[in-house]
Amino acid sequence: MANHQSTSKSITNLIEQFSKLPGIGPKSAQRLTYYMVKASKEQAFDLSHAISELKEKILSCSECFNITEQSPCEICSSSSRDTSIICVVEQPIDVIHIERTGVFNGLYHVLNGVISPINGIGPENLKITEFFQRIFSLQIKEVILATNPSMEGEVTSMYINNFLSEKKIKTSVLARGLPIGSDLEYTDDLTLVKALEGRKLLD
Amino acid sequence: MSKNIQKTEGIVTKHIPIGEADRIVTLISPSIGKIRAVARGSRKPKSKMGGHLIPITRVKISVANTKTIDQITEVETIESFRKIKEDLYLLSKASYMTELAENFVQEHSESKQIFNLLLQCITLLQIAPDIEILVKFFEIKLMSQTGFKPEMIICSECGTKLVPGSYKFSFESGGLLCHQCAGKIHSFTEKLSTNSIKLIRFIQNENFEKIAKLNSTKNLLEEIERVISGYMRSILDKELKTKPFLDLIAKQTKNSITSKNTL
Numbered sequence: 504m505a506n507h508q509s510t511s512k513s514i515t516n517l518i519e520q521f522s523k524l525p526g527i528g529p530k531s532a533q534r535l536t537y538y539m540v541k542a543s544k545e546q547a548f549d550l551s552h553a554i555s556e557l558k559e560k561i562l563s564c565s566e567c568f569n570i571t572e573q574s575p576c577e578i579c580s581s582s583s584r585d586t587s588i589i590c591v592v593e594q595p596i597d598v599i600h601i602e603r604t605g606v607f608n609g610l611y612h613v614l615n616g617v618i619s620p621i622n623g624i625g626p627e628n629l630k631i632t633e634f635f636q637r638i639f640s641l642q643i644k645e646v647i648l649a650t651n652p653s654m655e656g657e658v659t660s661m662y663i664n665n666f667l668s669e670k671k672i673k674t675s676v677l678a679r680g681l682p683i684g685s686d687l688e689y690t691d692d693l694t695l696v697k698a699l700e701g702r703k704l705l706d
Numbered sequence: 707m708s709k710n711i712q713k714t715e716g717i718v719t720k721h722i723p724i725g726e727a728d729r730i731v732t733l734i735s736p737s738i739g740k741i742r743a744v745a746r747g748s749r750k751p752k753s754k755m756g757g758h759l760i761p762i763t764r765v766k767i768s769v770a771n772t773k774t775i776d777q778i779t780e781v782e783t784i785e786s787f788r789k790i791k792e793d794l795y796l797l798s799k800a801s802y803m804t805e806l807a808e809n810f811v812q813e814h815s816e817s818k819q820i821f822n823l824l825l826q827c828i829t830l831l832q833i834a835p836d837i838e839i840l841v842k843f844f845e846i847k848l849m850s851q852t853g854f855k856p857e858m859i860i861c862s863e864c865g866t867k868l869v870p871g872s873y874k875f876s877f878e879s880g881g882l883l884c885h886q887c888a889g890k891i892h893s894f895t896e897k898l899s900t901n902s903i904k905l906i907r908f909i910q911n912e913n914f915e916k917i918a919k920l921n922s923t924k925n926l927l928e929e930i931e932r933v934i935s936g937y938m939r940s941i942l943d944k945e946l947k948t949k950p951f952l953d954l955i956a957k958q959t960k961n962s963i964t965s966k967n968t969l
Contacts, residue, residue: 654760691783692788
């Protein structure tokens with residue numbers, strides 16, 4: 504398709520770049536581009552500066568593999584965190600969600616993915632070996648497996664647990680059950696079974 | 707836009723996250739073969755569908771045919787195979803079997819036989835005493851159903867009837883070779899002992915109840931595994947994605963059994 508003659512090269516270029524982003528189609532990319540044309544020079548420079556700064560400064564923590572600006576990250580180097588308990592998560596974004604709850608004060612380990620046999624992702628593609636090495640050097644007493652309750656998340660948890668149970672390390676998983684505000688009628692059997700098994704006595 | 711809704715059952719084989727909260731789910735159904743459809747909003751915590759569309763789950767579904775990709779409108783679990791999902795070893799076998807079955811199923815074509823075989827074997831995974839022979843049973847029956855039955859009676863090259871003995875299996879011609887033909891063909895063959903040949907023939911002709919009663923098949927199964935996986939690779943022209951994981955878990959299980967026995 505030939506470019507419209509009135510469309511400048513820099514506009515088509517930015518549309519192309521925007522449409523590469525997840526969740527942005529060609530129409531949204533166009534809208535964003537024309538917004539940037541109208542926006543002040545300062546705003547445009549701020550955006551481009553923020554993006555390039557992100558790529559220059561962000562790195563992976565050498566301990567927990569979370570994304571950070573310094574390595575080891577703030578959590579790993581903090582003296583107020585409980586170093587005897589570690590929470591294993593799939594992605595860096597999961598750390599943010601757990602931190603937001605404010606109830607966990609231990610360390611994290613980001614696997615950067617999950618074991619997915621059907622997609623050919625095995626333990627060797629994740630930060631699992633690094634995790635096993637880490638729990639021994641830190642003398643961890645409890646591991647919380649906070650992978651998603653999907654099949655892939657469960658496979659990953661089971662794989663790690665098989666190793667930890669041999670080493671006699673206390674391992675727990677996040678409770679499985681009904682989400683708050685959901686409907687019992689539409690809940691699948693497996694979730695209901697887990698919810699019944701994990702029921703709690705009321706005080 | 708009018709939607710044509712099909713109601714069927716199926717076994718979920720895989721799902722891929724897409725967009726903000728959707729999934730593309732693949733299923734094997736008896737009536738319309740492979741189904742690839744989008745489950746809108748199924749990744750949201752309060753989704754009515756999310757928990758039902760987990761791989762290796764037998765479900766009842768309604769699929770709306772649209773101009774682009776089909777859409778799942780309703781889903782309900784028939785059997786969740788809980789025991790499999792709580793055991794890494796069984797899960798690795800079930801993942802392998804579903805991926806293998808999916809490779810032989812086409813979209814919009816009846817696949818009752820393959821569906822029933824997969825369902826039978828996944829159900830048996832939860833109770834069978836010998837899982838390794840169950841997997842071989844699945845592979846051999848699947849090949850027979852899809853037109854790739856390994857030829858174990860006559861030479862697959864010249865058609866000579868084979869007398870009892872040890873023969874080479876050719877991946878290219880999909881069967882045993884008589885000694886004369888084996889002399890001419892050197893590539894892509896694997897040797898099979900008399901007892902392994904007998905066991906493959908037995909699996910081809912019998913139901914699982916009888917096969918499960920067989921004793922001391924361990925060494926033979928290792929030999930058969932080499933032949934079947936080589937033949938399967940030549941049929942599919944690729945390595946299955948679940949295979950490395952399957953081998954890793956099998957190795958770990960074997961190691962833990964050995965270490966338990968030596969203690």
